[in-house]
């Protein structure tokens with residue numbers, strides 16, 4: 001099957017009205033022995049280019065299941081998922097992996113960095129599959145580290161970085177192939193409150209530059225920084241609204257106490 005996804009990011013070739021994500025009547029079942037867990041129950045939603053969406057909801061409401069499908073890490077049991085207009089719900093594992101690598105950046109709660117590998121090398125890893133030479137790969141990784149404000153930490157190992165810095169390296173790694181969307185599942189879950197807002201500050205700056213972001217969080221304090229909030233309950237969307245006031249994380253940080261977390 002040929003995969004004709006449009007390119008992402010700054011090229012600007014897409015029709016402005018076309019959603020980046022379009023999900024139709026999505027269901028997901030997990031089979032656990034005799035029991036069947038119905039994790040997503042007929043979910044439909046669209047996300048347009050440049051949106052910054054917070055997904056909220058109690059534990060077990062299906063947020064991670066949804067994100068894993070959006071991120072092409074998993075497939076729906078039924079329903080359709082269009083990514084940049086291409087139906088990816090029927091692709092096989094290999095095809096999904098190709099799409100994931102080229103079009104999706106994923107950030108998790110745990111930073112998932114390789115311990116014996118420098119920040120720069122961690123960021124460079126996803127470029128191995130891109131059609132770049134060694135020099136271009138290093139350059140792409142350096143640029144991604146600049147975007148998250150860590151150009152001066154490129155030779156550090158994860159153990160030499162604070163939690164917030166490690167998460168920023170993980171964000172740089174997610175950005176290095178210029179994805180169409182950044183998906184972040186509880187990216188601030190392991191961080192203290194100031195560091196969490198610092199990570200959100202970076203996400204807001206990236207969103208200012210046009211990056212589409214879907215962020216899962218169970219903290220209203222974090223969700224308020226997104227432009228739109230979606231509330232999950234029992235595998236369905238219960239509320240979907242634009243945030244009237246989105247504070248700038250950079251402004252909030254000015255009034256938050258400094259914590260010296262440099263290792």
Ligand code: ADP
Nearest residue numbers: 030032037039058059060061062063064065066
């Ligand atoms: P959330 O991220 O909102 O906490 P999840 O998407 O992780 O929710 O889980 C939704 C439901 O699906 C829960 O009932 C959970 O126990 C179940 N579930 C999630 N992943 C699996 C899995 N791999 N196998 C079986 N059940 C799962």
Ligand code: MG
Nearest residue numbers: 063064065185
């Ligand atoms: Mg989860």
